[in-house]
Amino acid sequence: MTLTPLAGQVFQAVRGFADHLEWELGDWKESWGILYYKEAEIEPSSSRADSPPVFWHQNRWLEPFCLTFDSIGQAASALRGIQRNWAPVLFTQFRRGALISEKLPPLPSKPRPFPWTVPPQPMGSWTLVNPRTLIGSARCSSPFPGGAIAYIEDKHFPPSRAYLKLWEALTLCGNRPGPASRCLDAGASPGGWTWALLRLGASVLAVDRAPLEARIQALPGLSFIKHDAFTLKPETLGPVDWLFCDAACYPQRLYGWIEQWLESGLCTNYVCTLKMQGSAGAGEGFAVSRRFAAIPGSVVLHLFHNKHELTWIHTAAARCQEGAGGGAAPA
Template identity: 50%
Template sequence: MLTTSCKKLTGICFLAFPQQQSLLLSELKNRFNISIDTSGVMNSSGSLRLSKGPQKSTFYGDLLYFPDKDAFLNASGGKLPYWARTCMTEPFLLHFDSIGQAAGELKKLQRNWAPYQYTCFRRAQLIQEKLPYINLKERKFPLTIPDSSMGLYTLIDEHTLIASAKTTSALPAGALNLVEDHENPPSRAYLKIQESLTLASSFYGCTLPGPGQKCFEAGACPGGWTWVLTELGAQVHAVDRAPLDDRLMNNPLVKFQAHDAFTLTPQEIGPVDWVFSDVICYPERLLKWIHTWLDSGLTRHMICTIKMQGEIDWKLIGEFAAIPDSHIVHLNYNKHELTFIL
């Protein structure tokens, strides 16, 4: 007889961004004072021991299981790590004999499930085929993110999975993967603004920049962000010491100004609907610049990349996060950086 068993877990799971496990561990240690011993084997066949106490944390591929959710939430003040693309907030272990059983048990809990896999790829695919359809393909910008959270499951062997119906993201495995344009954008940075605009629309219910709207972009060269904004039909006041791609310099929607963007005051720029910055600068300078714009009252929305200079100053990041109604996120297309969205 085929059987299943389900065990509710006491912990919480964090899914790291690809190839960024070390940044997740660093954030847990330096932001939340939660140290994980990395001398062990970081996979499902071996556990990582916490620096204090007998409990164990375990990596399943990029998925980190932390065994005491209440202890984590107390240590973090209820905050979650930026370097987790999604979190399983109510994880459980499901033991099953057949693929149909696994899919059936998941469907009893909710409709929408997405996999994260590091092993048993074919078996996970067969389970997913028996679940209600969700789009796991790359998405074309612009797009809308659904409101409800996306369940997540991970096979850890052929007959066991760890899953949670409740997660912190409505995206499959917490990542927005976009269809790439390899011909038209002047740089790959366009993916960052496409992702951040999608999130801004989800956070605030605002429309994307478009015809009749004015944008100011600091440090616009070579023009990846400007290209996205003009494709949406918005007017862009682009400022940089170096010129943009020739196609953008000749675009009637673009007003280019050769200047150090951070030395221009909001009053010199005038009222705009959106302010953007992907400038390489110290986070302290960016924070001051953001406050200058907010104090001016001359813009409604801002999207700025916080580029880290060596070790992250978490107290300073907290000052960004303390700005009312703002969001700090790590994008799927960010590297050693965070993004400020307002």
């Protein structure tokens, strides 16, 4: 048995958006299913402009290694000897992979409540590239197994499932609004994010050109302004603890508005969706997402619950940075 460190990183593509990752990476040494091994050193997503950041992945394997082994028991005991938590990401050798998994501590499979705190133990990932060769990494950017998280959903009250990406962003932050928080929710209709924020006890100022659903509008703690959010100045809306924006808009327009907020000093924490248009690399969204990531203290991620969009998070919490997700979800 030999374990050889690999001098690069492995990127797990977002299903349906592998072309976006390929465009960002430019080239790579090898690919295995939805996994891309890039040999050169890659800077984290919030890094310098001379090393283009990579956003379109579900998980990034930070310290990959190659393990050659003779038996299933040997592979499992090598992983167990490193740490407890290992998530399989298989694209071949499914039977053999299942046999290795059976010999590893079980991972949680039930949906999580919200709020839920990510435990501190790291979550590793591994795959088999042939019957006797395993690629793995004990440290990954996502604290969730294989970069995926499911929540216990409320399938009745919220008017959309968009709140799941808000929950995921706040889980990754390790920070969230509370009863004393004043939140601005821009592009709030029909009201899923607003509902989630009100449930945390926060007061919410929701802004949208379209009305909120009536049952959301009737909730206590809410004010609503029917308006183009981006023509409202920070000084007009007043200080807020959190600014949320899920507006369907060009990221460039959002960027100009966020610049005003950052300059005003009237908000501390931000969670905003960056909506993309078109194919990989096309449109302004890809360039503007790099400008968002370059704002100090920021991270741009593709959340498990994001579709053709990224999420910009800028918060006082130290935990919320890609690669700091050393936390994990043990049973």
